[in-house]
Amino acid sequence: MIPWQWTMAISKILRVMGLSDALGPNWARVHSARRHPSFGFGRFSSLSHGRLFDHHFLTGLVRRTSIACFVLASSFAFHSSAADLYVRQGATGDGSGRDWANAYPNFPASLSRGNTYYVADGSYAGDTFDTPTSGTTVITIKKATVGDHGTDTGWSSSYGDGQAQFGPLSFTTKYWVLDGATRTGPKSGHGIVITTGSNTNPSSKGIRLNGSGNITIRYVEIAGHGPDGDGGGNDLIYASSAVDNVTIQYCYLRDAGRVHLLSRGGRNWVLEHSVMYKNESVSSEHAESWSPGRTSDVIVRFNLFEETRGTGIIATLDNHPGPDNWEIYGNVFLSCVSNNGAITTDSESSWTNVKVYNNTFANGTGYAQGLRVDQGSGASWEVHNNIWYNNASVRFSAPDTLPHDYNWFYQSGTQSEAHIQNGTGDPFVDLKNGNLRLSGATNAGIAIALSQYKVDMDGNTRGSDGGWDRGAYEFGPSSNPPSPPQNLTVTVK
DSSP, rough: OEEEHHHHHHHHHHHHTTTTGGGTTHHHHHHHEEEEESSSSSSSSSSTTOSSSOOOHHHHHHHHHHHHHHHHHHHHHHTTEEEEEEEOOTOOOOSSSEEESBBBBBSSSSSTOOOEEEEEEEEEEEEEOOOOOOOOEEEEEEEOOOOOOOOOHHHHHHHSSEEEOOOOEEESEEEEEEEEOOBBBTBBBOOHHHHHOOSSSTTSSSSTTTTTTEEEEEEEEEOOOSSOOEEEEEEOEEEEEEOOOOEEOEEEEEEEEEOOOOEOOOOEEEEEEEEEEEOOOBTTTTOOEETTTHHHHHHEOEEEEOOOEEEEEEEOOSSSOOEEEEEEOEEEEEOOOOOSSSEEEOTTTTTTEEEEEEEEEEESSSSOOOOOOOOSSOOOOOOEEEEEESOOOOOOOOSSSSESSEEESSSOOOOTTOOEEEEOOOEEEEETTTTTEESSOOOOOOOOOOOGBBOOOTOOOOTTTTTOOSSSSSSSSSOOOOOOOOOOOOOOO
């Protein structure tokens, strides 16, 4: 006989799991039956017949309960299968990946959803990551550090004090995290470094995202071929088809043979706290730092674009209708060469609903360093609180209008705004050495209500001193810290 307490417990488990039907139609009889009045434990009577359940019902009950328990056990096994596994160049253990002593010497042919793969310092081959998507379960590839390396079994601090270097990588499925875990500065010490190979393959890519999505890339340096004059399509992050939900943060993308980022549609991209440094643009292969195609719903914030060149810094080409809904704020654009404009379309493209707030454009050259829309309308743009210092011609161009006000200009063309500030010289702490924090407050810009715009890349609150400064950095104590004291003497008594 089956104790009634067991039956009630099984009922509760199955109802929580949504599996109560697994016991078949007679389960309702069990759940609604009352205890037999003549027995203290474990005996039931049928509501309709007043007798104990027969052999056939009990057999079916046991069989169906076993099925349900198997499903329950399988569910627990699935949810407990996520593990930390380990990859280390030169590992000589059993290669199971279960700890540092028995780490994989390179990535296994198949990775498992839900796992984190810690990677030690070393040099690793390029790879294609194609584990089939399973719901929203993520696979994380993470650089091991002294402070975060999973198990201590077989661990040595020498595995986590340098970089993991890879050849080109490709992600062809969704839900991945590639995490270098650390950097020592915006241009140094990233935990993961990817090189695109020699210039014998001028069209090689750093990271391909075709077929991917829902991916985060952080603390990664990607190095291209550099300005070698070959005009090949050496792109550092490359998505030639629509890819959604991409976050790139704390990365260093440098020396691209064409563009740092190429995307062709998709939505919900974030580029933040990263550096895009140098790329090549030649007459046979025009370039830019980011070529976004129709990629929409994009945030570009707190980045440095330095010594980029091409049609623009961010330029959409051959797209009408083009991208929509971009927020570009808190960035520094330094010593870039642009021919159409810093943020621009070409003659065949449109771009709508763009907010350009609190950026700094300095020492830009080329034909134009302003903003340009060639097709459709520029009326949905909002351009406020930016600094243009010592730039080639700055124009705001659209078929109708491109609204702009509360901006700061010095040697950047003749401008007309209701609340313009015309500077009288260098407003920065140390432009020569790349410190574009403000040496003094600007005239108050326009305060922007939404919270995401109220801090700068240093985390300073805009307008906290009563005036919302123009440019990428808010002026304040942390913008120009005092020099440390010198020539101190200490007297011990």
